[in-house]
Amino acid sequence: MPFADLLEEVGGLGRFQLIHITLLSIPGLLMASQNLLNNFTAGIPAHHCTIPNMTSALNLSEVDQSALLRAFIPQDDSQLSQCKRYIQPQWHLSSGNQSHTRNLNYTVMETENCMDGWTYKKTEFISTIVSEWDLVCNLRPLKQMSQTIYMGGVLTGAIIFGGLSDRFGRKMLLTWSYFQLAVLGTFTSFSSSFLAYSTFRFFTGMAVSGVILNTVSLKVEWIPTKTRTLVGSLSSLFFTVGQIVLAGIAYSLKDWRKLHVAVCSPFFIVFLYSWWFSESARWLVLNGRSGEALQELHRVARINGKHEAVEKITLEVLHSHMQKELQSSKTVFTAYDLLRTPVMRRISLCLIAVWFSTSFAYYGLAMDLQKFGVNIYLMQVIFGVVDFPAKLVALVMLTFLGRRLTQDLQVMRTTLAVLGKGFTSASFTCVYLFTGELYPTVIRQTGMGFASTMARIGSMAAPVVLILDELFPALPSVVYGSAAVIAGVTAFLLPETLNVPLPDTIEDVEEKWSKKTCRFQEQLQHEAMVLDTLGQTAEEPEERQSSGLDAL
The missing domain is CATH 1.20.5 (Single alpha-helices involved in coiled-coils or other helix-helix interfaces)
Incomplete structure (x- = not known):
């Protein structure tokens, strides 16, 4: 596209682009925390029914406490029951000798629900929303519901912010999303009820969508064609580091209220410096604001030290480079345009499958770390570390083999959970970049929002599949892996975008592919x-x- 020539004239991948990309990528250190936060804020501590008058027993040694608990709490598979207690104390069980209990009258061993609440161990977690509002036993589904509500907010944000940013600009919506995330994310820590908590998390999820979608567009629309792959892959490593950062913060705090403040309040700083960002010149021209686009190009040229370009690039030059795009800018585009023309329809339908299954597989692995039976903080670090080699492999394949073949990496997810999560994360890196390159500027954010919506549906569906392990333990993995294989095959139906200039109009897409x-x-x-x-x-x-x- 002619606009790519203007980018080269104002410096290509110069000082401005490096600063711009870095400032856009830094929030990624904490963005990973938002989607994976539920692993720690909604972690389930070891717990059992509260024993009446247990206060006096707190001074006992750990061995004596264990013996006392056996008298009050029945055992399930050699573990203390989490939801039942004996109506009458069974003192004969406190010695640990249960061989003679088989002939006891059933009524003597009668149990009841936890009438006095629960007692939680504070070794792995000091406080979570589970221990705060007793989301255990009959209320345990509310734990998963809190994540589903958050993902529902992310889905809603993808729909709303995707269309709004195509109409009002990337920078404005990004700045607002930073502010919304900072305020509502911090306010979440002051929630006095599960309902208030879920409401704040819903609107925080909306802000997360606004940040991710507009960050991707502001990056690709200011980067020269030949460097998009390298920049897109390397900047995604901020999300990878963010997973390790989350594990460190969560381990040091172990309190869900403090954790929310720690990962959300820094966005106030990001909100303040986001005013430095430059609005997409492509978007400004296509929305009849050529004068502002020219100012942005001149600003970029000055920062990059290309002062001669300031004199060379005039309004007439800008219009001559984007004459074709300006003719189509008079049209109002809606989500219907994603499906109206043949090539756009093929791209959109394929991306539905790719985004859904990528998110479906990723969150199926990443959202319930406690099921692996390993220390949850260590598991988070392992998942973060394995992303590095996976994304480096993705970078090499994106550079030399293209986008379609790289997307098929998620098939390897079925071999091993940790490696699978790493390669699925690499697939996310590819699909964000790929989608931004496939959709034209006039409707890029609407398309990103549309595709991201499919991802959120996938992330909401992923926890439900875990129920299938009651039928057959390996069944959830088979389902996740099958979806990944389908997506990998579907990706081959998409056109290749390696070293291809960004399309600006729907006509560009139709003509090109x-x-x-x-x-x-x-x-x-x-x-x-x-x-x-x-x-x-x-x-x-x-x-x-x-x-x-x-x-x-």
């Missing part, structure tokens, strides 16, 4: 080869004749 255009281009190449062959054949007799005369 329609099958008729591809066949026409292949026909032209074939005709050119035929003409070259005929030309060489026609020249051969003359050369031979000339050689004969020389011989004479």
Whole structure:
């Protein structure tokens, strides 16, 4: 596209782009915390029914306390029951000798629900929403519901902020999303009830969508074509480091209220410096604000030290470079345009499958770390560390093999949970970049929001599949893996965008990737080869004749 030439004239990947990308990527250190926060804020501490008059027993040694608990709490598979207690103390069990209990009258061993609440161990967690509002036993589904409500907010944000940013600009919506995330995320820590907590988390999820979608667009729309892959892959490592940062913060605090403040309040700082960002010049031109676009280009040129470009690039030059795009800017685009034309429809339908299954597989692995039976903080670090080699492999494949083949990496997710999570994370890196390159500027954010909506549906569906392990332990993995294989195959139906300039209009997409255009281009190449062959054949007799005369 002609605008790519303007980017090169104002410095290409210069000082401005490096600062711009870094400042946009830094929040990624804490953005990973938002989606995975439930592992720690809603962690389930070891617990059992509260024993009446247990206060006097707190001074006992751990061995004596264990013996006392056996008299009050029945055991399930050699573990203390979490939801039942004996109506009458069974003192004969406190010795640990249960061989003679088989002949006891059933009524003596009668149990009841936890009438006086629960007692929680504070070794792994000091406080979580589970221990705060007793989300155990009959209320245990509310733990998963809190994550589903948050993902519902992320889904809603993808729908709302995607369309709004195409209408009002990337920078404005990004700045607002930072502010919303900082305020509501911090207020979550003051929740006095589960309802208040869930409400704050819903609107925080909306802000997370606004941040992610607009960050991707502001990056790709200011980066030259040849460096998009490198920049997109390396900046995604901030999310990877963020997973390790989350584990460290969660381990040091172990309190859900303090944890929310720690990972949300820094966005006030991000909100303040976000005013430095430059609005997408592409978007400004296509929305009839060419004067502002010119100012942004001049600003970028000055920061990059290309002062001659300030004089060279005028409003007339800008319009001449984007004349075709300006003609289409008078049209109002809606989500319907994502499906209206053949190529856009093929792209959108394929991305639905890819985004859904990528998110489905990723959150199926990453959202319930306690099921692995390993220290939850250590497991979070392991998941973060394994992302590094996976994303480096993705970077190499994105650079040399393209986007479609790289997307099939998620098939490997089925071999091992940790490696699977790492490669699925790498797939996320690819699909964010891929989607931004496939959709044109005039409707890029609407498309990103549409695709991201499918991802959120996948993340909301992922926990439900875990119920299948009651039928067969490996069944959830089979379901996640099957979805990943389908997505990998679907990705091959998408056009390749490696080293291809960003499209600005729907017409660009149709012309560039329609099958008729591809066949026409292949026909032209074939005709050119035929003409070259005929030309060489026609020249051969003359050369031979000339050689004969020389011989004479």
